[in-house]
Amino acid sequence: MSRIAIITGSTRPGRHNEAVAKWVLDHAQRRDDAQFDLVDIADYGLAQLDEMMPASMGAYSQPHTQRWADTIASFDGFIFVTPEYNHSTSGALKNAIDFLYAEWNNKAAGFVSYGAAGGTRAVEHLRLIMAELQIADVRAQVTLSLMADFINFTEFTPHYHHVEALTPLFDQVVSWSTALAGTRT
Secondary structure, three states: EEEEEEEEEOOOOOOHHHHHHHHHHHHHOOOOEEEEEEEOOOOOOOOOOOOOHHHOOOOOOOOOHHHHHHHHHOEEEEEEEEOOOOOEEOOOOHHHHHHHOOOOEEEEEEEEEEEEEHHHHHHHHHHHHHHHEEEEEEEEEEEEEEEEEEEEOOOEEOOOOHHHHHHHHHHHHHEEEEEEHHHHH
C-alpha cells in the first residue's frame, strides 16, 4: 500500500495552511487504497538552506536535514498544500523542498492550493520544481479561494464542491505513486 504525505506549505504564524491540510487529511483517511499522513514542515526546524553541498550529492551534514530526508524517503507520493504568496509558493515550502533531491525522485505529487486566485500560480511554479526533482505531478488539483472558502479571510469553510474535487486528486496521486514504486531502488 502506498504511503502519501500531505505536506503543509507554510510556517507563517496564524497560517491557514494547517486547517486546509487537516481537511485534506480528514478526507484522505476515508480511503482504503493508501496510507495518508500529515507532514508539517514547521516540525522540522529547517533554517534557510544551510547545507554546504548541493542536495543532489546526498551528503547531508545537519541533523534536521537528515530527519527531513528520512521522513520524505519513507513516502511514495505527496500532496502539497500551498498558499500563494506574490504569485508563487511560500518561501518556507520552497526551502523545505530544496533541502533534498533523491528522496523526492520517482514519486508522484498533487496539489491543493489557496489564495486570491485559488493559488494556481503557486502550483504553476511547483510543477516546474517537481519536474526537476523527477516527481510526476498529476493533473487534478484543488484550488481554494480566500474570498469564497474562508470567512473573513480567516476561518476555513470550504465549499462542498471541493470535496468532490479531492477524489480525482487522491485517485491520481495513489495511482501514480503505485505505478512508480518499481522505478525506485
